[in-house]
Each structure stands twice: as structure tokens, then as C-alpha cells.
Amino acid sequence: MSRRLRWLLAAIALAALLWLLLAIAERALALAQRFLGLPTWLQWTLGSTLALFALAGLAVLWWLVRPRRKRKAVPAPDRGALERRVERLREQGADTQALGAELLELDRRRTTARVYVALFGEISTGKSTLIRALSRSSAARSDVRGGTTRQVAHYDSALPDGRTLVIADVPGSRETDGAAHEALARDEALRAHAVIYLCAGDLTRTQMEEVRWLADFGKPLLLVLNKADQWSAHELDQLRQRLREQTRGLANAVVAISAGGSEYFQRQLADGAIEQVERQRKPAIQPLLEALSRLTAAGAESLEPQREHAVLAGLHQRTGALEAQTRAAESERIVRKYARRAIVGAMAAVAPGSDLIIQGALAAALTRELAALYEVRVSDVQIEDFVHQAKLTLRTGSSIVLAIAGNALKAFPGLGTLGGGVLHAFAYALIFDSMGRALAASLAERKALDQDDASARLKTLLTEAGGARLRQLATLTMDTLRERDEDHPPPSD
Structure with a gap:
């Protein structure tokens, strides 16, 4: 309304x-x-x-x-804090080259003092044609496949007052290999001082999601309706009004243009033959140029804080994703390490059945190391309580664990002939693998040692162990036992 x-x-x-x-x-x-x-x-x-x-x-x-609430921009971290996170990831062996390159590009564009405008939109909305109209360049050409822009390209453009802009042509939405091209487009949109979102009619749900995503970073946004010459004046007024309603609070302005381009029609010759004729339509983009002039009137320096905020906010999200990926890989390594230790300890322990988690010190060490990885502070009392609760969970499900272990041994040739010690070892591998995965998932989501949540996840992992996971644990058990035997061969007669 x-x-x-x-x-x-x-x-x-x-x-x-x-x-x-x-x-x-x-x-x-x-x-x-x-x-x-x-x-x-x-x-x-x-x-x-x-x-x-x-x-x-x-x-x-x-x-x-009531007044409408202004949309809050996506929060961005302090640059120093972000650089420290990137450096920490680099020290952990993560590939941070793309993050470092983004920071360098942020500084490079600041020093050029040029205004960058990203042209964003779905395929078939006339992006390449508009680029040619803005840049007067024949280099902006499209191919005939679904998806016309394979990389980001920059073109110089001039405003009516003589100022120059750099127009960034980014891959269109819904292209083939869309995920990779969408990442390119969104990254370039964040680097720009302002964004043009091009459409050719009413906005679809997907297009609205893209507009909201762009607006969330708080930078100037123009919604441009292309191919305006295909509607009557009344239809065009109604369409512009609907677009204004759809993007109220998101877009700075809504303008209608015609980027021009080729049109084809048939012409009858004097001899009665029919020929196909291509004709170039003259572009009518003055409303867009005027809107861009108003939007960038203050110059690159005044638009730089919003651009820097958007880039840092995007880097914050990418860094967070890389941190989660790095932690997940490290937690996998930690869980595997403790599962191996549990296998070795199990072979030296008593026969299985009474208490499947007698290795309390190992469980406490696993808990402490995973908590440190996810930067969750835990006390010795919390660790002791969690291990105790895990013992209760495992004690009630000991028959299930042993049944799963027994069935797994039967399913994998060579394991079932090695006796009860292997059964005990495989049971411990299943326990510590399940406990480690449950605890890591709980710490990552809750940012705290939630005993009830971790215990519930542990119970689920124990009772719903899939075939692929059991095969991995069977291989781990056999490899660990083989390595133990090689390090400590039995005494010869």
C-alpha cells in the first residue's frame, strides 16, 4: 500500500x-x-x-x-579485525588468496578516485545492448547461448555533464553454470559505488530476492526498466508504479528506458519475394543518465564509505564461511585422531559390554580440544558433567552400539574373523566418532557446551549410522590395528 x-x-x-x-x-x-x-x-x-x-x-x-522502518545495512567488521582473521586462516593453511586480493582491489579503486557502477540483472533483459548504448563501444557483444557474460568487463561511460563512469558488466542471473557466475556478479556489485538493476517487466520472486540482497548492503541502487518502447504510455505508467511499490525502501529511483538494439521484420520486394531486414533501434537512455548524474553528483570520495562498507561486509561473510570450512576440516581431523586412540586403548581394555566409555580421560581431552577449536570456554566441571552425561547415554544404548558393531564386522570380510577384541575396538571407534561429530556440530551451532543438545545428537548418530560411515570406521579400525601390530610385533618363539 x-x-x-x-x-x-x-x-x-x-x-x-x-x-x-x-x-x-x-x-x-x-x-x-x-x-x-x-x-x-x-x-x-x-x-x-x-x-x-x-x-x-x-x-x-x-x-x-505509521512510518516505515528503514532497512538496516548488513553489518561490516572493522578492517583491522577482518585482516587478523584472514591472517589467522592463512596460518592455519587455508587458501586466503582471494580474500587478500579483494582487500587489494578495495584499496586500488579508492586511489583511482573513479566512480564504478555495476550493471546487474537477469539474462535477456538487454544488458549487453545497454552497455553498448552507455559506452558507445562495439566491444560489448553477446553470444547466442544461455548466458552472455562469462566474466566481469569494464567500460568507460560519459554523463551529460562530462563526468566519466566505469560501467561493470557482470554475468547475468540464471546463466548456465549459474553458481559461479552469480558469485562473480555479486562480488563486483559489492565493489561498485552504485548498482543498476536491469529488468524487462514485473519483478519475479527471484529478482526481488536479488534486489533485496543488493539493498541490504546500503549502497545506491537504480531499478531500470528496459524495452519501454514495447508498452503504451498507460501500460508503462502502471508498470513503473508497480515497480516503485515493489522496491519502495530498496531502490533510490525507478526509471524506464529503451537500450535500442536490433529488430527484425519482413519486407516484400517488387517481384513478390520476402526478405528479412535487420534495423537498429535508436537507444533512449536519457532518464538513466540523468538518474546516474544525480546519484553520483557528490563524486567517488563521498560514495567511498558505502562501497567500503559493502566490500567489508561481503568479505566478512566469505571469511566466516572459510572459517567454518576450516574448522570443520580440523574437527574431522581431531575426531579421527581420538577415534584411533580409542581403538588402541580398547584392545588393551577389558571385554566389551559393561561400560563402553571407560576411557574417560580420552573423552575429556576430545571435549577440551574441540571446545578450543570453536573458541568456546569450558570449565573442568562442565567437561566432567558432559562426559558423565555421555556415559549415561551410552550405557542405556550399549546393546545398540554392540549390535551395530557386530553387524558391521559381519558385513566387512576379514573383520569378523578377528575376535571379540576387534568388536570392542570397532565399538569404541563408533562411540568416539559419534561423540566428536555430535559435540562439534553442537559447539558450531550453539557457541556453547550444551550438554543436552550434544547428547541428543550423540544418540542420533549412534542409532542412525549409515553404511558409508561404518565402512570408514571399519577401515580406520583395521588400519589402526595393523599399524599397532607393525609397531609392536608379537614376540617370536
Whole structure:
């Protein structure tokens, strides 16, 4: 609902309310006299009903005239803190080259003092044609496949006042190999000072999601309706109004243009033959140029804080994803390490069955190391409580664990002939693998040692072990036992 319409409805509601007040004013004393003559319980019932209606009316009135909340930009970290995170990831062996290159590009564009504008939109909306109209360059050509821009290209463009811009042509949405091209497009959109979002009609749900994503970073955004010459004046006005409603609070302006391009038609020759004729339509992009002039009037320096915020916010998200990926790989290594230790310890322990987690010190060490990895502070008391709760969980499910281990041994040739010691070792491998995975997932999601959550995940992993995971644990058990035998061969007779 537009603001103008909401104010109109509010005015009508106020007028209706005033009319009602005037209508009842002349009978107020009579009504009051009759009201006071009613039984007490009826007075309370009628009074409460009238009060509720009054409150409901005020609530509706407030909803109609309330100011819209401004959309908050995606938060960005301090650059120094971000660089420290990237450096820490590099020291951990993660590939941070792309993150470092993004920071260098941020600084490079700042020193050029040029205004960068990214042209964003789906394929088949006329992006390449608009690039040619803006840059007057024949280099911006498209191929005939689904997906016309395979990389980011930059073109110089001139505004009516003589200032120059750098237009970035990015891969279109819904291209073939879309995920990789979408990442290229979004990264370039964050690097730009402003963004043009090109459409050729009403915005689809996917397009609205893209517009919201771009707006979330707080930089200037123009919504440009291309191919405006295909509608009548009335249809164009209605379409622009719908687009304004759809992007209210998201886009700085909505303009309609015609980027030009080729059009084909048939022409009959004098001899009766029909030929196909290609004709170039003249571009009409003056509204876009004027909007760009207004949007960039303050120059690159004034737009730089928003651009830097967007780049750092995007880097914050990418760094977080790389941190999660690195931690996941490290937690996998830690869990595997403790599963191997548990296998070795199990072969030297008593026969299986009574307590499947007698290696309490190993479980406590696993908990402490995973907590340190996910930067969760835990006390010795918390670790002891978690290990104790895990013991209770495992004690009640010991028969299930042994059954799974026994079935796994039968399923893998060579394991079932090695006796009860292997059964015990495989059971410990399953326990520590499940406990480590459950604890790592809980720490990553909860950012704390949530004993109940971790225990619930442990129970699920124990009872729902898949074939692929059991095969991995069987291989781990055999490899560990083989290495142990090689390091400590039995004494010769």
C-alpha cells in the first residue's frame, strides 16, 4: 500500500470517526442516563466492549499512518579485525588468496578516485545492448547461448555533464553454470559505488530476492526498466508504479528506458519475394543518465564509505564461511585422531559390554580440544558433567552400539574373523566418532557446551549410522590395528 493511499484512508477514517462523534454527541446525556440505569454487570460488559472497539480502531489508524522502518545495512567488521582473521586462516593453511586480493582491489579503486557502477540483472533483459548504448563501444557483444557474460568487463561511460563512469558488466542471473557466475556478479556489485538493476517487466520472486540482497548492503541502487518502447504510455505508467511499490525502501529511483538494439521484420520486394531486414533501434537512455548524474553528483570520495562498507561486509561473510570450512576440516581431523586412540586403548581394555566409555580421560581431552577449536570456554566441571552425561547415554544404548558393531564386522570380510577384541575396538571407534561429530556440530551451532543438545545428537548418530560411515570406521579400525601390530610385533618363539 502506497503512503499516499494510506494517508487517504487515514483521512477517511478520521472523518468517519468525527462524524460518529458528532452524531452521538446530542444523545450523549441520554445514553449516559440510560447506561447508568442498567444493571452493574451489564454496565461492565458494555463498557469493556466499547473500549475494545476503540483500541482496535486506534491500532488500525496507527498501522495506516505509521512510518516505515528503514532497512538496516548488513553489518561490516572493522578492517583491522577482518585482516587478523584472514591472517589467522592463512596460518592455519587455508587458501586466503582471494580474500587478500579483494582487500587489494578495495584499496586500488579508492586511489583511482573513479566512480564504478555495476550493471546487474537477469539474462535477456538487454544488458549487453545497454552497455553498448552507455559506452558507445562495439566491444560489448553477446553470444547466442544461455548466458552472455562469462566474466566481469569494464567500460568507460560519459554523463551529460562530462563526468566519466566505469560501467561493470557482470554475468547475468540464471546463466548456465549459474553458481559461479552469480558469485562473480555479486562480488563486483559489492565493489561498485552504485548498482543498476536491469529488468524487462514485473519483478519475479527471484529478482526481488536479488534486489533485496543488493539493498541490504546500503549502497545506491537504480531499478531500470528496459524495452519501454514495447508498452503504451498507460501500460508503462502502471508498470513503473508497480515497480516503485515493489522496491519502495530498496531502490533510490525507478526509471524506464529503451537500450535500442536490433529488430527484425519482413519486407516484400517488387517481384513478390520476402526478405528479412535487420534495423537498429535508436537507444533512449536519457532518464538513466540523468538518474546516474544525480546519484553520483557528490563524486567517488563521498560514495567511498558505502562501497567500503559493502566490500567489508561481503568479505566478512566469505571469511566466516572459510572459517567454518576450516574448522570443520580440523574437527574431522581431531575426531579421527581420538577415534584411533580409542581403538588402541580398547584392545588393551577389558571385554566389551559393561561400560563402553571407560576411557574417560580420552573423552575429556576430545571435549577440551574441540571446545578450543570453536573458541568456546569450558570449565573442568562442565567437561566432567558432559562426559558423565555421555556415559549415561551410552550405557542405556550399549546393546545398540554392540549390535551395530557386530553387524558391521559381519558385513566387512576379514573383520569378523578377528575376535571379540576387534568388536570392542570397532565399538569404541563408533562411540568416539559419534561423540566428536555430535559435540562439534553442537559447539558450531550453539557457541556453547550444551550438554543436552550434544547428547541428543550423540544418540542420533549412534542409532542412525549409515553404511558409508561404518565402512570408514571399519577401515580406520583395521588400519589402526595393523599399524599397532607393525609397531609392536608379537614376540617370536
